[in-house]
Amino acid sequence: MTQTSVEQISADLLDQGYYLDRDCTTLSRHVFQQLESFSPEAQDISALMNRIGLAGKLIARRLSRSGLVDDALGFTGTVNVQGEAVKKMDLYSNAVFISVFKQSGLVCRLASEEMEKPYYIPENCPIGRYTLLYDPLDGSSNLDINSNVGSIFAIRQQEGIDEDGAALDLLQDGHKQLAAGYILYGPSTMLVYSIGKGVHSFTLDPTIGEFILADEHIKTPVHGPVYSVNEGNFWQWEESIRDYTRYVHRHEGYTARYSGALVGDIHRILYQGGVFLYPGTVKNPEGKLRLLYESAPMAFLIEQAGGRATTGIQEIMDVIPEKIHQRTPLVIGSKEDVALVESFIRDRERREQD
Numbered sequence: 106m107t108q109t110s111v112e113q114i115s116a117d118l119l120d121q122g123y124y125l126d127r128d129c130t131t132l133s134r135h136v137f138q139q140l141e142s143f144s145p146e147a148q149d150i151s152a153l154m155n156r157i158g159l160a161g162k163l164i165a166r167r168l169s170r171s172g173l174v175d176d177a178l179g180f181t182g183t184v185n186v187q188g189e190a191v192k193k194m195d196l197y198s199n200a201v202f203i204s205v206f207k208q209s210g211l212v213c214r215l216a217s218e219e220m221e222k223p224y225y226i227p228e229n230c231p232i233g234r235y236t237l238l239y240d241p242l243d244g245s246s247n248l249d250i251n252s253n254v255g256s257i258f259a260i261r262q263q264e265g266i267d268e269d270g271a272a273l274d275l276l277q278d279g280h281k282q283l284a285a286g287y288i289l290y291g292p293s294t295m296l297v298y299s300i301g302k303g304v305h306s307f308t309l310d311p312t313i314g315e316f317i318l319a320d321e322h323i324k325t326p327v328h329g330p331v332y333s334v335n336e337g338n339f340w341q342w343e344e345s346i347r348d349y350t351r352y353v354h355r356h357e358g359y360t361a362r363y364s365g366a367l368v369g370d371i372h373r374i375l376y377q378g379g380v381f382l383y384p385g386t387v388k389n390p391e392g393k394l395r396l397l398y399e400s401a402p403m404a405f406l407i408e409q410a411g412g413r414a415t416t417g418i419q420e421i422m423d424v425i426p427e428k429i430h431q432r433t434p435l436v437i438g439s440k441e442d443v444a445l446v447e448s449f450i451r452d453r454e455r456r457e458q459d
């Protein structure tokens with residue numbers, strides 16, 4: 106190769122600098138860019154996100170081979186603290202998060218929807234300044250049909266050590282979250298996160314084993330056509346939610362999408378707008394979704410993208426739980442679409458008071 110052609114190739118590559126930059130924007134580098142610092146706090150958050158990414162890679166690897174390896178699919182035969190049948194992948198995913206944070210020195214305690222009490226990592230506690238809250242494998246009913254599932258996470262500051270498991274310091278509102286996001290295991294594996302400075306998505310490049318920046322500062326549209334709700338529960342809903350559903354059935358411009366995995370449905374709404382609802386039902390008056398592991402992290406994220414999240418009467422971020430596994434009704438997504446649902450709730454309240 107002549108000198109000129111080497112120079113030419115280098116120049117061409119520099120011309121494509123944007124792509125090279127993007128290819129080199131890994132999760133941990135992005136955190137430093139966001140925080141514009143290499144301070145100890147930035148180092149911590151970057152390392153935390155890196156560990157969450159590692160958990161995502163391990164779970165994605167097992168999911169991609171779940172039909173091929175023994176003991177990946179199916180139930181364990183036990184029920185969790187919520188009374189739900191536990192799948193083998195739920196347990197595996199739960200353990201993966203614990204395992205990646207052991208010896209990290211960062212996280213003293215992990216609280217998950219699969220564990221009755223938070224899990225302490227005693228060797229980390231003298232220095233571990235953070236708590237990880239997570240739903241290790243959300244939408245796990247999709248597993249046996251090879252459909253999308255996800256992991257949801259939030260990071261909070263560790264406030265006191267409380268080894269009896271009550272974790273009273275976690276009974277605080279969503280504004281206490283320092284970071285939140287999810288990993289979507291779909292055709293590709295994507296990690297979406299916010300540290301309170303916008304919402305950013307990454308795609309796992311399996312050839313190099315890194316999450317590479319896909320989109321920065323994602324903004325959810327103020328309105329979208331999608332409404333995402335399990336209409337099989339219609340008979341169990343309050344009249345206001347039925348009123349809303351009748352409205353979208355009778356007006357042009359709405360389309361229904363419901364995947365059975367919150368992460369997948371929220372990902373669609375994040376990019377394309379619309380609203381996701383899991384209201385209270387006769388069986389579960391507070392709905393199905395858990396505040397600390399599902400609703401609050403998603404509320405943090407969607408608000409950072411310019412959307413909203415409410416129980417129908419209160420902002421999700423303002424809800425103070427009474428117990429760590431507390432459930433909340435959830436209405437989340439584009440501002441205008443959330444407001445439309447709220448208007449039906451308020452109308453009903455007004456009519457019932459008259």
Ligand code: AHM
Binds near residue numbers: 243244
């Ligand atoms: P899980 O965390 O036990 O999987 O439950 C949460 C899931 C959400 O991902 C999804 O939106 C919802 O439960 C589906 O519930 P349903 O089958 O009642 O519609």
Ligand code: MG
Binds near residue numbers: 243
């Ligand atoms: Mg879940």
